[in-house]
Amino acid sequence: MTRERAARLGAALGLLVLSVAAFELRKEFIRSFFRPGPPVVAVAAEPDSPAVGASLPAVPFLRVALLDGLGADAARGLPGLDALCAGGLDLDLDVGFPTVSLPVQAAFWSARSQARTGPMFQNSRLVAPPPGALPGAIPGSRAVAEAHPEIIASFGFTIAEPPVPPDLEPPAPLALSWSAEQFERAAQQAVQSDARLAFVHVLRIDQAGHQAGAGSPSYREAARWSDDLLGRLVAADRHVHGATARWVVLADHGHLLTGGHGDAEPPLRWVRACLFGALPDALRGARGSVRLPDLGRLAFDSLGVVPPPDSDGRLLAAVLAKASGGGPALLPRPTASRWAVAILLALAGAALGVAGAGAGWRRAPCPWWLVASASAVIFLGFPSLSRNFVFRFWPTALALPALPGLALLVATDGRALLMGRGRAALRRALALPIGLTAAALVLCGGEAVIGLATGPPLVPFATGIASAWLALLAMGALSLLPLALAGAFRAGSGRSGPSGTIDRAA
Numbered sequence: 001m002t003r004e005r006a007a008r009l010g011a012a013l014g015l016l017v018l019s020v021a022a023f024e025l026r027k028e029f030i031r032s033f034f035r036p037g038p039p040v041v042a043v044a045a046e047p048d049s050p051a052v053g054a055s056l057p058a059v060p061f062l063r064v065a066l067l068d069g070l071g072a073d074a075a076r077g078l079p080g081l082d083a084l085c086a087g088g089l090d091l092d093l094d095v096g097f098p099t100v101s102l103p104v105q106a107a108f109w110s111a112r113s114q115a116r117t118g119p120m121f122q123n124s125r126l127v128a129p130p131p132g133a134l135p136g137a138i139p140g141s142r143a144v145a146e147a148h149p150e151i152i153a154s155f156g157f158t159i160a161e162p163p164v165p166p167d168l169e170p171p172a173p174l175a176l177s178w179s180a181e182q183f184e185r186a187a188q189q190a191v192q193s194d195a196r197l198a199f200v201h202v203l204r205i206d207q208a209g210h211q212a213g214a215g216s217p218s219y220r221e222a223a224r225w226s227d228d229l230l231g232r233l234v235a236a237d238r239h240v241h242g243a244t245a246r247w248v249v250l251a252d253h254g255h256l257l258t259g260g261h262g263d264a265e266p267p268l269r270w271v272r273a274c275l276f277g278a279l280p281d282a283l284r285g286a287r288g289s290v291r292l293p294d295l296g297r298l299a300f301d302s303l304g305v306v307p308p309p310d311s312d313g314r315l316l317a318a319v320l321a322k323a324s325g326g327g328p329a330l331l332p333r334p335t336a337s338r339w340a341v342a343i344l345l346a347l348a349g350a351a352l353g354v355a356g357a358g359a360g361w362r363r364a365p366c367p368w369w370l371v372a373s374a375s376a377v378i379f380l381g382f383p384s385l386s387r388n389f390v391f392r393f394w395p396t397a398l399a400l401p402a403l404p405g406l407a408l409l410v411a412t413d414g415r416a417l418l419m420g421r422g423r424a425a426l427r428r429a430l431a432l433p434i435g436l437t438a439a440a441l442v443l444c445g446g447e448a449v450i451g452l453a454t455g456p457p458l459v460p461f462a463t464g465i466a467s468a469w470l471a472l473l474a475m476g477a478l479s480l481l482p483l484a485l486a487g488a489f490r491a492g493s494g495r496s497g498p499s500g501t502i503d504r505a506a
């Protein structure tokens with residue numbers, strides 16, 4: 001075998017290794033989202049929290065209704081909710097990140113940010129409630145869920161209905177667990193009971209959101225149905241308890257217009273929450289904006305329970321006094337040193353890519369990468385954790401949108417590979433993509449994947465981008481592989497040009 005041919009076979013082997021490595025790394029990366037534990041990239045400290053003391057006087061009964069998946073836009077204009085909120089405290093609520101049902105509830109029931117509770121992206125039943133969670137502190141507390149009972153079963157309620165069947169984990173698909181009538185009857189019994197804490201988790205809005213998106217008639221219809229249900233439950237409670245119960249109504253996230261949630265997009269993070277019923281007069285008709293741990297703290301205060309010492313919940317008066325009470329959310333953020341490393345990696349990739357580029361327009365490194373990334377965004381949407389393709393081990397959904405970019409790669413650098421300009425073509429094709437993908441991984445704490453850190457590598461947007469780019473990198477390397485092999489064959493049959501000189505010239 002000639003040296004020429006051996007070099008080209010080496011390049012083909014390198015492409016195969018890169019493709020498989022990117023694919024396998026991505027699989028492990030996706031698995032690590034669901035690993036409970038503090039995130040690799042920490043949440044910025046809160047200088048003004050926690051403060052000592054209670055925001056609200058305690059009341060005999062607290063009733064909490066969570067309208068899963070109801071975004072702020074859809075919540076404003078629901079007649080029942082509008083009327084109830086008008087007589088109470090009407091809030092814009094920032095649920096934080098990620099916008100996933102179980103972690104959001106874990107944050108609410110423990111008055112911590114998601115990043116401090118442990119289960120950041122987990123949606124299967126927790127083995128133990130978050131330390132200090134409110135439901136476990138209230139003997140006789142009750143919860144009723146329309147579906148996904150593994151969520152309410154995770155927080156230490158004395159009674160959670162329907163009971164979780166032993167074969168439910170991992171969670172069943174989004175089918176409603178029981179009939180609307182059964183659910184409403186159980187919810188009514190819970191709010192009318194003498195339990196101090198009763199919680200109703202309504203899920204049909206989220207189900208409609210997943211099936212048809214927040215812009216669909218079925219989503220609006222599910223919101224209206226839930227609004228009516230809320231009115232009936234409040235009336236049922238008042239029938240028994242008069243005006244002694246305090247109500248908290250909230251949502252855990254919104255939905256994209258096309259359906260989906262999970263990342264930090266503002267329409268997903270910002271929802272509506274209201275307190276009404278037994279409330280200090282000063283709060284009736286008040287507006288404000290709070291973060292989820294602040295609202296969780298109000299639930300603790302309402303039942304006279306001290307929130308956990310590491311709570312992120314702030315005093316209501318302090319929050320409402322601020323011009324922008326929600327402020328920057330409690331989101332995981334890359335540190336300055338992570339940004340520095342990420343920028344260096346991207347620059348190194350760009351420098352190597354330019355060094356491999358040819359003359360004229362070809363000097364731009366990686367037009368294929370730009371085209372593939374742009375067409376993926378156009379056809380699939382921004383690669384946030386709200387998009388399914390970010391989670392799929394086999395990135396088949398990305399293959400078709402990436403096709404124009406991959407075709408460009410094959411036609412330019414692939415052709416150069418075939419003609420024997422191997423090293424330059426590979427540098428030009430892959431250096432910048434590798435640099436950018438490594439940068440995205442550094443920003444989100446991706447070193448957790450290779451065991452250098454524990455906890456999930458979850459950072460708004462960076463995590464989704466890293467997953468999408470790992471997939472594109474695997475596809476790009478794989479598309480070049482046949483051409484590298486064909487180039488090696490040509491080298492052996494004496495049909496290639498004087499590649500060595502061209503390579504050096506490039």
Ligand SMILES: [Zn+2]
Pocket residue numbers: 069101206210261
């Ligand atoms: Zn959902």
